[in-house]
Amino acid sequence: MISRRHILKAGTIAMLLPRALSAGESPSQSLIQSISRDTLWDNLDGKGVTWFQTRCCMIPDSNGKRTALMTMQEIAGSDYYGGVHEVYSDDRGKSWTEPDPVAAFGQYPMPEHEGLRRAVCDVVPEYHPETNSVLAIGLVVFYRGERFSKADQLARYPMYAVRDSNGQWSQARKLEWDDPRGSNIYANNCGQRVTLPNGDVLLAFTFGDKPIHRSVASVRCTFDGNSLKIKEVGPALELKHKRGLLEPSLTWYGGRFYMTIRAEDDHGYVAASEDGLNWSDKQQWTWDDGSPIGMSTTQQHWLTHSEGLFLVYNRRDDANRNVIRWRSPLFVAEVDPKRMVLKRETERVVVPMQGDGVNKPNEVPLMGNFHIVNATESESWLTVGSWRPRMNESGAVTLARIQWAQPNTLVRQSLDKPYVQ
Template sequence: MIKHVVSTFGMLVFCVICLSCATTLDAETVLRLPPGEGNPRNSEGDFVQLRDGRILFVYTRFTGGASDHDQASLVSRVSGDGGITWSDTDEIVLESKAGLNVMSVSLLRLADDRIAMFYLRKTSLTDCRPLVRFSDDEAQSWSEPTSIIPDSDVGYYVLNNDRVIELHDGRLVVPVALHRRPDWEKPDWRGQITAYLSDDAGRSWRRATTLQKGFDEQGRRITAQEPGAVQLDDRRLLMWVRTDAGDQFRSFSDDGGENWTPLARMNLPSPRSPASIERLAPSGDLLAVWNNHAGLPIDQRKNRTPLTMALSTDNGRTWQSIQNLADDPNGWYCYTAIQQVGDHLLLGHVAGSQAAGQHLSTTEIQRLPIAACRIAAVDEPSDVSINEALIESITKITLRENRDGRSTTWFHPRACMVPDANGQPIALMTLQEIGGSDYFGPVHWTTSDDQGATWSDFEPIESLGRDPVEGHGDLKAGVCDVTPQYHPNTGTVLALGHVVFYRGPRFAKGDQLPRYPLYAVRRKDGTWSSRKILGWNDPRGKFIYSNNCGQRVVMPNGDIMMAFTFGPESKNRMVAGVRCSFDGEELKVVEVGPALHNDIGRGLLEPSVTRFQNRFYLTIRAEDGRGYVAVSDDGLNYQRKTAWAWDDGQPIGMSTTQQHWLTHSDGLFLVYTRQDDSNTNVMRWRSPLWIARVDTDRLCLIRDSEQVVLPMVGDGVAEADEVALMGNFHVTNVSPSESWVTVGEWLPRRNATGDLLLARIRWAKPNRKAVAFDSLSDEKSQPLAPLDSTDQSP
């Protein structure tokens, strides 16, 4: 995996009392490499996972002495079982053929799937520079070295192990400390911090503009050494450095590492010893490993013990699971490399002692389950037990049949509950015909007054048909992805979708003009309004802005919280929270929050919002093999997105398909598609439909709660073309005892045939999220006209 280390890491705020009360974790030591005859020191290394699943660990083996300037080579060990056992002997990776030594390796799986090996080559005390070699055969052989620092900048630089990162745009960043140049009268061991950058996959390099020294709050020069860096969600970079001021210090860059802010304290208490911070995939939780000296006076922060681990689930604002990995008071722990392997972590670090000459003598690898971190990270249990079974049963109902192609394939079925004239709930559903990929007919509507057992005839909504586009020949503007929602404050139904363009009997792939949201309102008198545009005059939505088929939340004051996917071009679309006003006729954008980003494929798509226990939750389709979740207190300012994973840390494969919320008053659920052994050849794994309960504290799915909502019909491996896709669905809370998932199947290679389905979910405990219309106040409960009206006049 690419070691992108990403965070919305503001200033780390540590509670001294909390950090000083760390417990000790029983991590398993799976490899220990002590010194031996002719081998006085084994020190820092790094991991990379090979394509065949094996783990390669490369470290520095000294043979000429134990100092940083003695003869040393890069050697490797390999594990074929996830780091449980390791090969018995060293394999030479790179010998030092000139000068002092080679050491301090960083291994990085690049976006182009090559492996990059960065390391220091020490030629003299005035020439120590990082080099990089590449392998395209899984570390069997390596290219000739490329010098990251040119001869014109020659000097003594330090690049730590496990430090190089690749940014979202492919830029490589190498954080270094400069300590001497040939023309300097003496070395500057306090250090000067900078970074070297490459925008062509490591072929050429240049230095950042900033080269800076460290100073404390009184302006006194401090030691600043061994920098590391991560990229934040807002695309800034955060760099941290070890110091002799009792804390790690930090610096920011908002231009990809070209320029950096002055170094400042980040309140990560430690001796003059390096920290390691990386993000766990797919959750995005931050893992910090360092020598925790909280509670000690600054002048006593000297020794590199204990070795402590902490986990942050809120972008570094707070830290939980503060546990010591090693706490021998005579130990010496540092230079940690972090590698995630499935649901376990491998930590490779120096594990020496305070005896003379033994500080950096021994390297060891520890292995521990990620769950050991995550479980301890939850400080407060939720009000409702996540183990309580809320789903009593799930029943599949076929509303319309068309597997044989003799009828119509109905798609995008989405329902909402509305009150009739007597305040009794009736289901109103919108849907449209599908004739091919993204080729939809006019939007129709239908109703049911018997809990979905029978439905009225499907009637077109005139204003949500196809309109000619002036000046574009036979191009027509249709509407798709319509989601209806009852608005109790005005007694209307808001049917919101977005524009799509057609030319003749097909999707106009080459003629898609800018895309934007369209809507129509079903008034209290039963008539549908004309087609209207939800305007948003922001250049970031020049190519597209849309709620897609997302879920929305109606607030008590009538405002509507939703999310937009948007972008000035087709790729790299963003998602942001949106607040709209609605008066029963006009929907207007009032405020848009900060954007979340993903640079892979088209970016972030089809966002759905719900509100649970006074927090907003956002689930997002993406094109990097994952789906994402984010949380907000106000529906606008969402914290960094987290990839969906199981509660044991295992990633959930989701292939560019929407997810939707099912919100019960006592538990939050997600309905989704995912990768499974049974559907490996089904397009985008869009069958079956699953449901699982959300652990809202940890933002993950509870594996043991997963059930099939609508089963896959057919063989998803051997005969995948015969499996109907169910990737466009909707969720409706129908009553306190029942919720629905509605979906239109389609078989893309069988003339777009498929059935119209409804899954009836019965609750074991009443769902107070389902609106009882007769309990609403008069000003908020506005019944619609009888729903058998066919008047579509504007």
């Protein structure tokens, strides 16, 4: 491991005090004891590097100690990123190694397309217990000059690389799917996955044969620590509106699988499955009183505890109504898993909005790209790279620590249950 360390500065932690239970509130609603926040890298002055796509996984050793691995990329424009870097922390996120490039996920020329470069974005690393490796899956992307190449973006597909138990990364490889339905794009970008008891990896694709009206389906893959291969693809869910259904994330809770999905009709969507492949009809995310939740083309992710299921998301609010896609603040609320709705009274802020989202929205750092990991039995982490596209691409990396009132036993790996990170 790299020995140079990036130490958190004093005074970067803000705390939300635990709230008292209200009348009629269930015990699971008090699972979140407190939330604190650390600033890991600060480039709000725009003079350095703005790190983005910050996603963690936890790597246990033989003694049970867990080391955090985080992948991240510099953002330098809309959908334009530098190469993937890795950082590590072996002291529960108090200090981090200096960013080091992952060669597998760098930028490389496309000889058959002069001036075009292939790169990888939206990388999600997850620990794979059966092979003691880290499987990192991203999405191929093509750049021309210093920008995302809209005019000649080629077909897009997942790229993955494997970090072995010695810390060495493999070359990047394409996850093959020979299906015409994904001829324009098929992707698991930014998505949370579930590792099944036999080591198979359950993930979800967004896919389409043209740029609009993409569908989603879950995909069961085999993984032997080296090769990731598709074994089975489930029936698709569809939405015939703009780009369709995007960036699905999976979790497993209470004996069922759940999928949350980004869309572009001012809603997010949710579905459930008994086997992880065949899904219920999708339904819009709503509050438990049936009222809609305004979500503008932004991702949601699961925060899963052994005793309760939560969703983290952006939504419309009076205070952020002029912020791009309402991408600040980040909220969390408990899910009613039977009805697949959010319990309104449980909502709280995970990472607050900085600035004035009504009168000065361009000064508000956007936080629509984030990830969640169960760090220990007592603590889960949300990592997010914020970004101000109209203020010199400035931003900061925040680690939000969700402290649990009860142990999260999902951290303990089980041989007979899916592994949720």
